[in-house]
Amino acid sequence: MGIFSILERDNKVLYYPLEDQKVWGFSEKIKGKSFVCINTSLPYDKQVFTAAHELYHVWFGSSGEIMISEDAQEPDLSDEIELFANRFAAEFLVNEELLRQEIQVFNMDKDNLNIKDIVRLSSLFVVPYRTMVRRLHEIGVLAKKDFEKYISYTDEEADTWKNRLGVSIPERKNKIGLSDLADKALDLYERNMITYEKLEYLLEFAELTPEEMGIKSVNQYQPPTDEELDVIMEE
Structure with missing residues (x-):
């Protein structure tokens, strides 16, 4: 070990x-x-x-x-x-x-x-x-x-x-690893205990993104257009 x-x-x-x-x-x-x-x-x-x-x-x-x-x-x-x-x-x-x-x-x-x-x-x-x-x-x-x-x-x-x-040693220069921070952050997100933005913030400490962790970006809320509102009101 x-x-x-x-x-x-x-x-x-x-x-x-x-x-x-x-x-x-x-x-x-x-x-x-x-x-x-x-x-x-x-x-x-x-x-x-x-x-x-x-x-x-x-x-x-x-x-x-x-x-x-x-x-x-x-x-x-x-x-x-x-x-x-x-x-x-x-x-x-x-x-x-x-x-x-x-x-x-x-x-x-x-x-x-x-x-x-x-x-x-x-x-x-x-x-x-x-x-x-x-x-x-x-x-x-x-x-x-x-x-x-x-x-x-x-x-x-x-x-x-x-x-x-010509001898060398393994290279691990400038590595960033914050123990199980990423795992705990993802666990909280998957249990809907933190927002996507909070997940982004926490992962940033480890120079990671949600996309790198297999989490797709959530779509921001888009209000309906005037035409869509008209259709809704007619229904």
């Missing part, structure tokens, strides 16, 4: 392209229900990491934190709770046994990994480049000097290597 499916199972997950790319996501509990927001203006690997990070807050009761980055490259590492959430996300997404297995499968020299190996591994596990660097150091594959060398690479430099090596 993917990280997004796990997160959506017991929480209302909102996917929205926030303008501020320093904000990766946040979680909040409202009236006993957990809400999580993922910033979809970020690259997909960062959305994956954000989902795992927020899952920590939901599971361990520390919701309400905004996952923010000073330089848009990685979330805050100064707050203790955020450190725990980041560590949880890294271990959840990059299992040590599986990571060592993949290093072996791709014939990488575990004692001398290079930038190409790290970029390929980050793409394989769909996690941010710097997350993979930290994870490799945590399990003892990257020595401290190599860790310090590779952690200094910026997102732009890592992306350049991805382009050079």
Whole structure:
């Protein structure tokens, strides 16, 4: 089961392209229900990491934190709770046994990994480049000097290597998904509890239209013409 499916199972997950790319996501509990927001203006690997990070807050009761980055490259590492959430996300997404297995499968020299190996591994596990660097150091594959060398690479430099090596990650940029808002709106409309105009208004939040949901536009009321009135009066 993917990280997004796990997160959506017991929480209302909102996917929205926030303008501020320093904000990766946040979680909040409202009236006993957990809400999580993922910033979809970020690259997909960062959305994956954000989902795992927020899952920590939901599971361990520390919701309400905004996952923010000073330089848009990685979330805050100064707050203790955020450190725990980041560590949880890294271990959840990059299992040590599986990571060592993949290093072996791709014939990488575990004692001398290079930038190409790290970029390929980050793409394989769909996690941010710097997350993979930290994870490799945590399990003892990257020595401290190599860790310090590779952690200094910026997102732009890592992306350049991805382009050079022809590796890619799934694309889910600027996705909008507001949990089951559309379904609830359609249910209310089908039960004649809201008007067509209200349905349009609610669906607009998710950048959807009634027509896209299989609902045809209702005809606006047209008063009868003078000729039609004359016919009616004669009957």
